[in-house]
Amino acid sequence: MKNEMENDIKKVLYPEDVIKSRLEELGEALSNDYAGKNPLVLCVLKGASIFIADIVRHMAVSLQMDFMAVSSYEGTSSTGEVRIVKDLEASVEGRDILIVEDIVDTGLTLSYLVNQLKSRNPASVNICALLLKKKNDPSTQRMVDVKYVGFECPDEFVVGYGLDFNEKYRNLPYIGVLKEEMYS
Numbered sequence: 001m002k003n004e005m006e007n008d009i010k011k012v013l014y015p016e017d018v019i020k021s022r023l024e025e026l027g028e029a030l031s032n033d034y035a036g037k038n039p040l041v042l043c044v045l046k047g048a049s050i051f052i053a054d055i056v057r058h059m060a061v062s063l064q065m066d067f068m069a070v071s072s073y074e075g076t077s078s079t080g081e082v083r084i085v086k087d088l089e090a091s092v093e094g095r096d097i098l099i100v101e102d103i104v105d106t107g108l109t110l111s112y113l114v115n116q117l118k119s120r121n122p123a124s125v126n127i128c129a130l131l132l133k134k135k136n137d138p139s140t141q142r143m144v145d146v147k148y149v150g151f152e153c154p155d156e157f158v159v160g161y162g163l164d165f166n167e168k169y170r171n172l173p174y175i176g177v178l179k180e181e182m183y184s
């Protein structure tokens with residue numbers, strides 16, 4: 001059956017099979033780096049929910065998962081203000097933390113989160129992001145280091161595989177660019 005959201009998509013950037021094979025590579029790197037460490041793998045809701053479900057199944061190590069929600073975006077632009085909407089349940093102290101994020105744009109959301117987590121005395125904090133937006137403007141400073149990156153994507157508004165536009169398109173199995181008329 002044809003996907004009824006397909007007409008809203010200008011182009012597909014990462015088809016399902018491309019995402020799947022990149023996740024296998026990322027999973028191998030993560031398995032090597034976190035072997036024996038029992039990391040606490042944090043999902044930043046809601047965008048990373050689909051990515052984390054897939055990536056943890058490519059990590060051949062014992063781990064724990066927890067979920068956190070922050071908000072900084074409305075529509076296609078950042079409000080510039082980060083709020084914790086849902087905090088973690090697990091204790092962070094002494095743990096190796098892997099933050100799993102859908103997409104890093106300015107890095108504002110994650111730099112806030114990393115600072116929050118570091119104040120709780122973890123053993124380490126690293127970031128695994130499915131997408132890292134390439135900034136067209138070279139003067140734009142990214143505010144965090146992202147150790148594990150799925151793909152460097154164009155500086156466009158993308159949806160699918162967890163990423164939304166006003167809560168829609170998260171369940172698209174691929175990642176694509178939305179037609180301008182959908183948000184103008």
Ligand code: IMP
Nearest residue numbers: 047104105106107108109157158163164
């Ligand atoms: P940052 O704080 O500018 O790095 O933005 C990160 C957050 O903004 C991500 O976790 C997403 O929720 C959202 N975001 C940024 N760019 C996009 C996009 O192209 N599509 C959907 N959500 C996005």
